[in-house]
Amino acid sequence: MSEKKLKNIFVKGAISPGFIADSIAKHATKTAIGGHNIFMGQVRKDEINGKFVAAIDYTAYEELALTKMDEIREDIFAKYPLNCMHVHHSLGSIQAGEICLFVFTSSAHRKPAMEACNELVERIKAELPIWGKEIFEDETHQWKENI
């Protein structure tokens, strides 16, 4: 195993719109970029059996998730000509309407950024050991299942 430090994708709590705006602004100096693509996951107020989801409480097997994310990052950089790739995922309780996933890719032309972003989101959902517990307004819960 390599000793390199893994990039941490986890954020405690929701990802704020201000953080996202700053992240976009930081790319102004990277003038080789011609296209950005952003995906944001937002906690949906689902209605299940007459009860509404108030929040999702995220937990993860963090060490394994970061190792897996590193593999995914390397695969995506090898497959697409990207200038930048940023991934942030929330842990803890995120209220309905708040952002829990932020994926940001940039390339010289639009298509690699768009395709890489899409593939990243699909792989993050399928391969990272993260679990969402949907908390209802009456404080009961059920475990989320990705579809």
Add this chain to the structure above:
Amino acid sequence: MKLEIISFGKISEFIRQQQIEISDVINTDQLKSYLETSFPQLAGMKYKLAINQNVIQSNQSLKNEDKVAIMPPFSGG
């Protein structure tokens, strides 16, 4: 053999982090049978094991002090 068990998601509600001492289990298939007998709720569920942070795809031998993670289907994002 001594194993450390950790679990996540729905499974963490009925299997707490714990050390187990088992004598007649040498691989992950046998460990699954042991776990499903000890924790009957697990038997009907979809789950994967990770041994020392490697997700197990097929039967694998175990050694003393391995760290076993029991993981239900992922639901991040």
